[in-house]
Amino acid sequence: MSRYNLDYLDELEAEAIHILREVAGQFEKPALLFSGGKDSITLVRLAEKAFRPGKFPFPLVHIDTGHNFEETIEYRDKMIARIGEKLIVGSVQKSINEGKVIEQTGKNASRNTLQTVTLLDTILENGFDACIGGARRDEEKARAKERIFSVRDEFGQWDPKRQRPELWNIYNGKIHKGENVRVFPISNWTELDVWNYIRREKIELPSIYFAHQRDCITRNGQLMAASPFLNMDEEDIVVNKKVRFRTVGDMSCTAAVESDADLIDDIIQEISDSKISERGARMDDKVSEAAMEDRKKGGYF
Numbered sequence: 001m002s003r004y005n006l007d008y009l010d011e012l013e014a015e016a017i018h019i020l021r022e023v024a025g026q027f028e029k030p031a032l033l034f035s036g037g038k039d040s041i042t043l044v045r046l047a048e049k050a051f052r053p054g055k056f057p058f059p060l061v062h063i064d065t066g067h068n069f070e071e072t073i074e075y076r077d078k079m080i081a082r083i084g085e086k087l088i089v090g091s092v093q094k095s096i097n098e099g100k101v102i103e104q105t106g107k108n109a110s111r112n113t114l115q116t117v118t119l120l121d122t123i124l125e126n127g128f129d130a131c132i133g134g135a136r137r138d139e140e141k142a143r144a145k146e147r148i149f150s151v152r153d154e155f156g157q158w159d160p161k162r163q164r165p166e167l168w169n170i171y172n173g174k175i176h177k178g179e180n181v182r183v184f185p186i187s188n189w190t191e192l193d194v195w196n197y198i199r200r201e202k203i204e205l206p207s208i209y210f211a212h213q214r215d216c217i218t219r220n221g222q223l224m225a226a227s228p229f230l231n232m233d234e235e236d237i238v239v240n241k242k243v244r245f246r247t248v249g250d251m252s253c254t255a256a257v258e259s260d261a262d263l264i265d266d267i268i269q270e271i272s273d274s275k276i277s278e279r280g281a282r283m284d285d286k287v288s289e290a291a292m293e294d295r296k297k298g299g300y301f
Helices: 008-026 038-051 070-083 092-097 115-126 191-201 264-273 291-297
Strands: 030-033 060-064 087-091 130-132 149-152 180-183 212-219 222-225 239-244 255-258
Touching (some): 008 038, 008 191, 030 038, 038 191, 060 115
Antiparallel strands (some): 212 239
């Protein structure tokens, strides 16, 4: 008998497609959380492989802080036009206008943490019982604790003690009314796996992932893109540097890295040589040792 052998990217892809199909089979109203970052873009490609030539059995949901990189929003709109799927946008600005959240003030103000309320409102308004996300276990220690099917209570809160066993790729999506599940199909992927998959699949990405010239300031030891969202003052000196972004989030909390890597092969080599994790460029993770876990317990992605 001949053996059917898969390389490691094929195995990761097959697992992720299986998980996406489990979501479609177990839940009534799932959604795919889309940030415009490489991980959620990879999820879209995996969903295409899982469900084409049919339509996705879920909409894409973007929680828009209003402080996104312009390149990310342009990419999002172009991609939605290409794939012809439904996009639902939850607006943090709307949450602020309605008095549900209070805009932070001060030099290090960010809208990143405000996304939680907007996300939970969007889940409630649309009746979503599962939200697919692109989190990976290698990103951060709190995410390493999470199962692929992660149950959230009726308040959207995550309790690590309520994690369910996942043996032999069996996923339990049973929930009580009001609860929902966050599903992470690429939990077992690493940053390098994602980039190798992007290279193999020839997936287009927002230009900010590649080295480019940009006006920056140094804030808390990190290079931040100069923008009005940073509450800049006379102490902030703008310098033009060649940079790229390893992770994409709100402009007020996402730092750049100096880089000459303008091709995917160069980026893969750069990541292989780096001793700093991808989330090392996220200011919101540096608030405290348990910053991510605290946000997740409050309902964060």
